[in-house]
Amino acid sequence: MAIKKNVEAKLNEQINAEFWSAYLYLSMSNYLVSDGKPGFANWMRIQYEEEISHAMRMMDYVNERGGRVLLKSIADVPSEWTDLMEVFKETLGHEEKVTSLINECVDVAMSEHDHATCNFLQWYIMEQVEEEANVNDILDKLSMVGASGHGLYMMDKEMAARVFTPPVG
Numbered sequence: 001m002a003i004k005k006n007v008e009a010k011l012n013e014q015i016n017a018e019f020w021s022a023y024l025y026l027s028m029s030n031y032l033v034s035d036g037k038p039g040f041a042n043w044m045r046i047q048y049e050e051e052i053s054h055a056m057r058m059m060d061y062v063n064e065r066g067g068r069v070l071l072k073s074i075a076d077v078p079s080e081w082t083d084l085m086e087v088f089k090e091t092l093g094h095e096e097k098v099t100s101l102i103n104e105c106v107d108v109a110m111s112e113h114d115h116a117t118c119n120f121l122q123w124y125i126m127e128q129v130e131e132e133a134n135v136n137d138i139l140d141k142l143s144m145v146g147a148s149g150h151g152l153y154m155m156d157k158e159m160a161a162r163v164f165t166p167p168v169g
Contacts (some may be wrong), residue, residue, distance in 0.1 A: 084147065
C-alpha cells in the first residue's frame with residue numbers, strides 16, 4: 001500500500017528538519033574549532049553525520065513506500081554562541097524539539113492507521129531518547145568541570161574519540 005499523502009507530507013517536513021539539524025551541528029562544529037575545542041568540534045561533526053544519516057534513512061523509507069521526497073531550502077542556522085555551555089544547552093533544546101517533531105510524525109501516522117510508518121518511526125523515538133540522554137550527560141560533566149582547566153581538557157580529549165557509526169536496520 002502506498003504511503004498516504006499527509007503522512008508523506010509530514011515525513012517530508014521531518015526530512016527537512018533533519019537536514020537543518022545537520023546544518024546546525026556543522027555550524028556548531030565550526031564555531032568550536034574557532035574556539036579552540038577540537039574534540040567538542042569533532043563531537044558536533046559526528047552529530048552532523050548522524051543527522052544526515054537520519055534524513056537519508058527517512059528519504060529511503062518514503063521512496064520505498066511509493067511516496068515522493070520533496071527537498072526544500074534549509075533556513076539559516078546560528079553561527080555564534082557565548083561559550084561551550086550555551087552550545088550544549090542549545091543542543092539539548094534542539095533535540096527536545098526534534099523529539100516533539102518525531103512524535104508529531106507518529107501522531108499523523110497513527111491517525112491514518114499507518115502501522116508500517118508507526119513501526120518505522122519507533123527507531124527515531126528511541127534514537128531521540130539516546131540523543132537527549134547524551135547531551136544531558138555532557139551538560140552534567142561541563143557543570144562539574146567548569147569552563148577551563150584540566151577537566152575541560154580531558155573532556156575535549158574524550159569528545160575527540162567519538163566516531164560515526166551508521167545506524168543498523
